[in-house]
Amino acid sequence: MGKREIDREYVETVVKVRYAETDQMGVVHHANYLVWFEVGRVAWCRDKGFSYADMEAEEGHYLMVAEAGCRYKSPARFEDEIIVRTAVAKATDRVIRYRYEIRSKAGGRLLATGETAHVVTDRSCRPSRLPERYRKYFFSETPAGADRG
Numbered sequence: 001m002g003k004r005e006i007d008r009e010y011v012e013t014v015v016k017v018r019y020a021e022t023d024q025m026g027v028v029h030h031a032n033y034l035v036w037f038e039v040g041r042v043a044w045c046r047d048k049g050f051s052y053a054d055m056e057a058e059e060g061h062y063l064m065v066a067e068a069g070c071r072y073k074s075p076a077r078f079e080d081e082i083i084v085r086t087a088v089a090k091a092t093d094r095v096i097r098y099r100y101e102i103r104s105k106a107g108g109r110l111l112a113t114g115e116t117a118h119v120v121t122d123r124s125c126r127p128s129r130l131p132e133r134y135r136k137y138f139f140s141e142t143p144a145g146a147d148r149g
Helices: 032-048 052-059 132-138
Strands: 011-016 062-072 081-091 095-104 110-121
Touching: 011 032, 032 052, 032 062, 032 081, 032 095, 032 110, 052 062, 052 132
Parallel strands: none
Antiparallel strands: 011 081, 062 110, 081 095, 095 110
């Protein structure tokens, strides 16, 4: 399967930490970072020029989470503004890997880093290939005759 290093440009999304995302001490619960990764992925798609919801509805293809990891560096707290930075790390026609940085908006302190891997599936949740019309968003170049699969 041909892998390519692709677009490392990060898309940034600002999120304000809500009270419901924190524990009694006002510190963000660790599971919320994964939710913010999703916010970043959707923003990345929109920034690149397509809607993830449209890919699901029109093409019947999904990017199913197969792996998720997060490394916590410093806590976020209630009412902090954070920046979710999202980029595609690697992609094939069947697997997309995103990478993330979460930073405080005030000062840019690194709060967490992470990566998710997504398997392209059809409506029946069977592995599939990324629809042709979406490949340009995930691949910076496609050499003629390259095996993408």
